[in-house]
Amino acid sequence: MVIKHLPNKNLFQACRFKYRGIATSSNTPVLRFAPSPTGQLHLGGLRTALFNHLFARSLGGKWILRIEDTDQKRLVPGAVEAMQDILKWAGLDYDEGPDKPGNRGPYVQSERLHLYKGYYERLLRSGHAYRDFREPSKDGSSDIARDTYLPPGEDEAQEMIHKGKSFVVRFKTKEEDTSFDDAVYGHLKFPYDRRLEDPIIVKSDGWPTYHLANVVDDTEMGITHVFRGEEWLPSMPTHLKLYEALATAPPQFVHLPLLINPDGSKLSKRDAVVHVESYREAGYDPEALINFVALMGFNWHLPDSRSEVFSMEEMIAQFKLDRISQSRASPDVSKLRFLNKSHFSAKVEAASETDRIR
Structure with missing residues (x-):
């Protein structure tokens, strides 16, 4: 991955958005927060949801x-409801979702399997994908190298399926370098790696992998901007080539820097300190916690102000893509305590002023 230059990110603030699923008018972004219900919402996820909210509202x-x-094997019962409850507590009111139906549903991937089937069959017909009947080895890779594997023709494949032979569907990767402009990291180039196997887009159980489902959903829902963690950058070549194969425009990608420990190591999702619920249980004010995550990886400092205490309305008014930092940030609980005290004091003062007027 090579960073060549940083484009003018203000250009991404006002462009025309049109996608295969739903056309959107000029200057009307449509975003999505797309968590997996495999556990509790963590600070990084809360920040991603917040940045979606701020950009959309701005x-x-x-x-x-x-x-x-x-990923049905990792589902945690009640995780969806818990996430919805946390987002509501934090004041992040999404416009559509499982409990707020609109014209972009269904909003749960397990309810969208018919869409994925239509798309991967389309890729099979166009020659951009193929059925792989090879037996996987112990490490999950195939015993026969990609360069030597000849997938069966349609008639032979249907005969093998009729006999109960299992298969996965692989995306036939175009053998060329990939480059794109990220709103945070600028112009990125990914050299083609011949050593990598063609990515699986449909598993042997018929379920799509993240790559296919993500591209299909963003296309069908008319998503214009995707905010997600920098850990997804290596997936960009596959995703962009999928968009190309499907002849549909990709969204603008906004990759956010990771949240890390003070020693530079990655925060573990298994650590209670990263779970949003633990802060709610400790009694922290939701506005203070939102203010806290907003400070991580974003430059809020204006020339005429050094304050780090912001209301939601102030953050919406100031949010711009070109102020997202490339630098990774580490949660500082002492900063959260300061913000919590400041927001609490402001609420007490506001309540006192209301009583005085009465």
């Missing part, structure tokens, strides 16, 4: 809650 757009549950 430009009069919409953001959607989409549940990505294709």
Whole structure:
């Protein structure tokens, strides 16, 4: 991955958005927050949801809650409801979702399987994908190298399926470098790696992998901007080539820097300190916690102000893509305590002023 230059990110603030699923008018962004219900919502996820909210509200757009549950083995019962409850507590009111139906549903991937089937069959017909009947080895890879594997023709494949032979569907990767402009990291180039196998887009159980489901859903829902963690950058070549194969425009990608520990190591989702619920249980004010995550990886400092205490309305008014930092951030609980005290004091003062007027 090579960063060549940083484009003018203000260009991404006002462009025309049109996608295969739903056409959107000029300057009307549509975003999505797409967590997997495999556990509790963590600070990084809360920040992603917040940035979706701030960007959408700042430009009069919409953001959607989409549940990505294709990894059925890792589902945690009650996780979806818990996430919805946390978002409501935090004041992040998405416009559409499982409990707020609109014209972009269903909002849970397990309810969208018919869409994925239509798309992967389309890729099979166009020659951009193929059925792989090879037996996987112990490490999950195939015993026969990609360069030597000849997938069966349609008639032979149907005969093998009729006999109960299992298969996965692989995307036939175009053998060329990939480059794109990220709103945070600028122009990125990914050299083609011949050592990698063609990615699986449909598993042997018939369920799509993240790659296919993600591209199909963003296309069908008319998503214009995708906010997600920088850990997804290596997936960009596959995703962009899928968009190309499907002849549909990709959204603008906004990759956010990771949240890390003070020693530079990645925060573990298994650590209670990263779970939003633990802060709610400890009695922290939701506005203070939102203010806290907003400070991580974003430059809020204006020339005429050094304050780090912001209301939701102030953050919406100031949010711009070109102020998202490339630098990774580490949660500082002492900062959260300061913000909690400041927001609490402001509420007490506001209540006192209201009583005085009465």
